[in-house]
Amino acid sequence: xxxxxxxxxxxxxxxxxxxxxxxxxxxxxxxxxxxxxxxxxxxxxxxxxxxxxxxxxxxxxxxxxxxxxxxxxxxxxxxxxxxxxxxxxxxxxxxxxxxxxxxxxxxxxxxxxxxxxxxxxxxxxxxxxxxxxxxxxxxxxxxxxxxxxxxxxxxxxxxxxxxxxxxxxxxxxxxxxxxxxxxxxxxxxxxxxxxxxxxxxxxxxxxxxxxxxxxxxxxxxxxxxxxxxxxxxxxxxxxx
Amino acid sequence: xxxxxxxxxxxxxxxxxxxxxxxxxxxxxxxxxxxxxxxxxxxxxxxxxxxxxxxxxxxxxxxxxxxxxxxxxxxxxxxxxxxxxxxxxxxxxxxxxxxxxxxxxxxxxxxxxxxxxxxxxxxxxxxxxxxxxxxxxxxxxxxxxxxxxxxxxxxxxxxxxxxxxxxxxxxxxxxxxxxxxxxxxxxxxxxxxxxxxxxxxxxxxxxxxxxxxxxxxxxxxxxxxxxxxxxxxxxxxxxx
Numbered sequence: 001x002x003x004x005x006x007x008x009x010x011x012x013x014x015x016x017x018x019x020x021x022x023x024x025x026x027x028x029x030x031x032x033x034x035x036x037x038x039x040x041x042x043x044x045x046x047x048x049x050x051x052x053x054x055x056x057x058x059x060x061x062x063x064x065x066x067x068x069x070x071x072x073x074x075x076x077x078x079x080x081x082x083x084x085x086x087x088x089x090x091x092x093x094x095x096x097x098x099x100x101x102x103x104x105x106x107x108x109x110x111x112x113x114x115x116x117x118x119x120x121x122x123x124x125x126x127x128x129x130x131x132x133x134x135x136x137x138x139x140x141x142x143x144x145x146x147x148x149x150x151x152x153x154x155x156x157x158x159x160x161x162x163x164x165x166x167x168x169x170x171x172x173x174x175x176x177x178x179x180x181x182x183x184x185x186x187x188x189x190x191x192x193x194x195x196x197x198x199x200x201x202x203x204x205x206x207x208x209x210x211x212x213x214x215x216x217x218x219x220x221x222x223x224x225x226x227x228x229x230x231x232x233x234x235x236x237x238x239x240x
Numbered sequence: 241x242x243x244x245x246x247x248x249x250x251x252x253x254x255x256x257x258x259x260x261x262x263x264x265x266x267x268x269x270x271x272x273x274x275x276x277x278x279x280x281x282x283x284x285x286x287x288x289x290x291x292x293x294x295x296x297x298x299x300x301x302x303x304x305x306x307x308x309x310x311x312x313x314x315x316x317x318x319x320x321x322x323x324x325x326x327x328x329x330x331x332x333x334x335x336x337x338x339x340x341x342x343x344x345x346x347x348x349x350x351x352x353x354x355x356x357x358x359x360x361x362x363x364x365x366x367x368x369x370x371x372x373x374x375x376x377x378x379x380x381x382x383x384x385x386x387x388x389x390x391x392x393x394x395x396x397x398x399x400x401x402x403x404x405x406x407x408x409x410x411x412x413x414x415x416x417x418x419x420x421x422x423x424x425x426x427x428x429x430x431x432x433x434x435x436x437x438x439x440x441x442x443x444x445x446x447x448x449x450x451x452x453x454x455x456x457x458x459x460x461x462x463x464x465x466x467x468x469x470x471x472x473x474x475x476x477x478x479x480x
Binding site: 016018020021022023024030033034035040041043044050051052053054055056057058059060061062065071072073074075081085086089189193220222223224225226227228229230231233235237239 | 256258260261262263264270274275280281283284290291292293294295296297298299300301302305312313314315321325326329433460462463464465466467468469470471473475477479
């Protein structure tokens with residue numbers, strides 16, 4: 001019991017890195033079909049004799065730093081409120097593909113980079129969340145650089161179909177997050193379909209603004225618990 | 241390093257208890273002045289040749305299981321995106337006031353119950369989140385029992401002004417959560433003002449459906465990161 005107490009207290013003291021972008025009028029969202037975050041009403045004043053502020057908002061589930069539940073592309077997959085907590089708070093691993101991407105918005109991560117990670121770091125841990133950086137977070141504040149020139153010409157890196165299949169076949173990774181607007185390159189959907197079909201979830205628009213350790217950290221990725229939701233805003237914290 | 245790895249992996253394996261209610265049309269919200277959670281649009285079909293589902297929603301920040309940022313009642317307090325992560329993922333303590341409340345919606349927690357907790361469990365830990373049960377979660381699905389008969393006759397237990405002052409003076413507790421719609425009893429606001437004035441946050445509508453350990457657990461309380469928000473939907477997980 002004393003050991004458990006020590007473990008828990010040590011965890012709570014670990015360095016915490018926020019991997020979530022704030023929601024405001026500049027938050028990235030899926031422009032081909034969705035709506036942006038927007039305050040509907042803002043009440044903020046001293047009218048009651050004391051300060052009181054309370055707002056209301058609307059947003060797409062798939063806006064900002066968010067989770068794609070397996071249900072997003074798989075009618076039989078978990079909805080956002082059904083994803084087990086053991087898959088949301090678990091071991092993190094980090095693959096930095098910034099050099100390989102080299103600013104190319106058509107880049108697709110291949111099996112080669114996944115195998116290279118394992119050769120350098122050992123096998124992916126069981127029940128882990130894989131975070132991938134394409135060096136795209138530095139573009140977040142310029143939506144043309146981040147998303148592409150227009151809604152029918154989206155361009156940013158993503159996973160190849162083969163890499164998505166390699167991940168699901170490994171049976172070690174429960175969720176994949178990346179510093180781009182989508183798990184797929186541009187307007188593709190093959191990685192979405194493959195990962196969701198095996199009940200894996202995705203984390204999109206993850207604010208990986210600095211490299212993380214390759215392994216040996218924890219991720220808390222806690223989405224808003226929308227009953228039956230296809231995804232939703234998600235706060236993601238790495239604990240190093 | 242090996243020790244740290246062990247600590248982190250042990251944490252990730254701890255039992256996780258979801259203390260968050262789902263968002264749907266029955267979610268409790270602050271009926272005197274706010275709007276409920278509502279889907280604006282639901283797209284779900286095979287029209288593209290594969291399953292695709294993506295929804296949009298609107299809600300009050302102060303709806304369902306949510307955080308009251310210090311800014312809610314304190315113009316100089318932290319907004320929801322400014323609350324330090326070290327205060328959101330930290331040590332939890334639990335005070336079960338169900339017996340003292342005994343179903344009385346006018347009950348206010350007093351200093352006596354706080355002192356009794358310390359006499360039984362030792363001093364409140366530094367930087368801790370205090371969760372309080374009034375035995376109110378069992379009423380959640382009956383909104384008249386949970387909230388009171390009407391929006392101008394709200395009745396549920398809460399903190400007394402004296403208890404709120406005792407908490408802020410202790411300087412050990414960074415946030416207070418409870419299984420009722422508000423930190424204050426009914427339509428009062430004195431506990432809100434006191435806690436927010438000292439940059440403490442509140443967690444409201446916490447789904448404490450079963451007793452927690454009195455101490456020695458971790459809470460991850462991760463709100464949606466609304467820039468400048470007065471609060472917001474929050475996923476709360478206890479890790480035992």
